[in-house]
Amino acid sequence: MKISTKGxxxxxxxxxxxxxxxxxxxxxxxxxHRQGISEKYLEQIISVLNKAGFVRSVRGPQGGYVLAxxxxxxxxxxxxRLTEGSLAPVECVxxxxxxxDRENGCATQILWKRVDEAISSVVxxxxxxxxxxxxxxxxxxxxx
Amino acid sequence: MKISTKGxxxxxxxxxxxxxxxxxxxxxxxxxHRQGISEKYLEQIISVLNKAGFVRSVRGPQGGYVLAxxxxxxxxxxxxRLTEGSLAPVECVxxxxxxxDRENGCATQILWKRVDEAISSVVxxxxxxxxxxxxxxxxxxxxx
DNA sequence: GATAATTCCTATAAGTTCAATCGGGAATCT
DNA sequence: AGATTCCCGATTGAACTTATAGGAATTATC
Numbered sequence: 001m002k003i004s005t006k007g008x009x010x011x012x013x014x015x016x017x018x019x020x021x022x023x024x025x026x027x028x029x030x031x032x033h034r035q036g037i038s039e040k041y042l043e044q045i046i047s048v049l050n051k052a053g054f055v056r057s058v059r060g061p062q063g064g065y066v067l068a069x070x071x072x073x074x075x076x077x078x079x080x081r082l083t084e085g086s087l088a089p090v091e092c093v094x095x096x097x098x099x100x101d102r103e104n105g106c107a108t109q110i111l112w113k114r115v116d117e118a119i120s121s122v123v124x125x126x127x128x129x130x131x132x133x134x135x136x137x138x139x140x141x142x143x144x
Numbered sequence: 145m146k147i148s149t150k151g152x153x154x155x156x157x158x159x160x161x162x163x164x165x166x167x168x169x170x171x172x173x174x175x176x177h178r179q180g181i182s183e184k185y186l187e188q189i190i191s192v193l194n195k196a197g198f199v200r201s202v203r204g205p206q207g208g209y210v211l212a213x214x215x216x217x218x219x220x221x222x223x224x225r226l227t228e229g230s231l232a233p234v235e236c237v238x239x240x241x242x243x244x245d246r247e248n249g250c251a252t253q254i255l256w257k258r259v260d261e262a263i264s265s266v267v268x269x270x271x272x273x274x275x276x277x278x279x280x281x282x283x284x285x286x287x288x
Numbered sequence: 289g290a291t292a293a294t295t296c297c298t299a300t301a302a303g304t305t306c307a308a309t310c311g312g313g314a315a316t317c318t
Numbered sequence: 319a320g321a322t323t324c325c326c327g328a329t330t331g332a333a334c335t336t337a338t339a340g341g342a343a344t345t346a347t348c
Contacts, residue, residue: 003145003233003256005336011252027294041337047296060345061293076255089147107279108155111220111270112147118262126255135251149307171323185308191325204316205322 007084009037010045011131014079017055018071018128019135025057025064045083052082071132077123087123089115151228153181154189155275158223161199162215162272163279169201169208189227196226215276221267231267232260 016031028046032039046065049055054074055065067074081087088094090112160175172190176183190209193199198218199209211218225231232238234256 001145001147001151001228001231001233002235004334007145008234008252011255015251025294029294038337040339043296044337050296057295058345059293059295059343060347062346063294063344065295084145087145089145090152091146107159107275107282108152110278111155111266111275114266114270115263118266119259122255122258122262126258131251131255134254138251148305169323173323182308184310187325188308194324201324202316203314203322203324204318206317207315207323209324 001089003080004084005041006045007080009035009042010049010079010083011076012037013042013046014049014054014067014074014128015131015135017065017067018132021067021071023066025062025066027064030064048083049079054079054082067128071128074128075124076126076128076131077120079128080123087116087119088112089119145233147224148228149185150189151224153179153186154193154223154227155220156181157186157190158193158198158211158218158272159275159279161209161211162276165211165215167210169206169210171208174208192227193223198223198226211272215272218272219268220270220272220275221264223272224267231263232256233263 012035013031016035017026020026028042029039031037032042035042046055050057050065053068056068057063057065077087086094090109092106092109093112093116156179157175160179161170164170172186173183175181176186179186190199194201194209197212200212201207201209221231230238234253236250236253237256237260
């Protein structure tokens with residue numbers, strides 16, 4: 001029941017872009033260095049974010065990535081679901097899926113539904129802007 | 145970000161025992177058959193529940209398992225944490241762990257903390273008694 | 289136009305976890 | 319004695335995670 005590195009790194013990556021957004025593209029190398037994450041691994045992750053239109057890429061020297069929209073328009077849920085897949089705790093309560101094959105009156109499904117809603121109610125209401133604000137306020141070690 | 149079969153099966157197992165509790169031991173074979181789960185696999189799971197004192201076992205013919213306490217005294221969280229391990233979405237917000245090594249002002253940690261609390265607030269307030277009641281009320285296919 | 293910087297793409301691999309299966313041992317009721 | 323049930327540890331196959339590796343395509347700058 002853990003979020004994988006893919007989702008966690010994606011969030012930190014997007015947060016890094018949000019915090020350092022100046023209109024100029026930001027090199028992935030720099031993000032990787034600041035966040036202590038393998039550059040090659042980050043490439044794979046940002047590729048997903050890029051294809052989904054979450055970031056815009058600029059190739060060549062002075063290239064890099066910039067957020068496609070304002071930080072307030074990304075929720076943590078959007079980023080996590082994109083990179084991580086569904087956040088539902090069990091398959092049978094995933095969006096788009098029908099009712100569980102096993103039983104109609106499956107009581108545990110009600111529990112899973114509630115857990116799913118609880119998770120969603122958090123991640124769908126926290127935006128990159130919120131994360132950036134939290135980072136800035138507790139910014140002991142925030143260096144530009 | 146999924147609950148594994150171990151936790152899900154444990155919950156269904158305990159719910160099965162709660163629903164059929166008559167004081168007499170219930171054979172694991174029957175539970176396995178009703179729930180459509182491998183008997184051998186269930187053995188491993190109930191072994192954990194047994195060692196933790198959640199169920200009481202009786203060996204030999206007419207043997208089986210019974211709940212050690214009333215259904216209202218088990219929360220889903222107790223059962224899931226025992227079989228599944230921590231339910232925290234990331235390591236750094238797990239109970240007993242110190243603050244994340246990486247950074248002091250890690251904004252994402254606040255998010256994870258909120259997700260963790262959201263999950264806990266559900267699973268720690270739903271008891272086996274609740275699950276049993278839900279099962280009985282929507283009891284389309286509940287057969288004794 | 290050459291060079292260097294950067295993103296882009298695909299393949300592979302080591303390690304871990306999941307979800308069982310298998311085979312037998314120990315206790316206990318009849 | 320014999321059947322039934324719980325108990326225990328080893329093994330295994332598949333999938334997933336978490337990267338690493340190597341190079342191709344694009345573009346700014348000199």
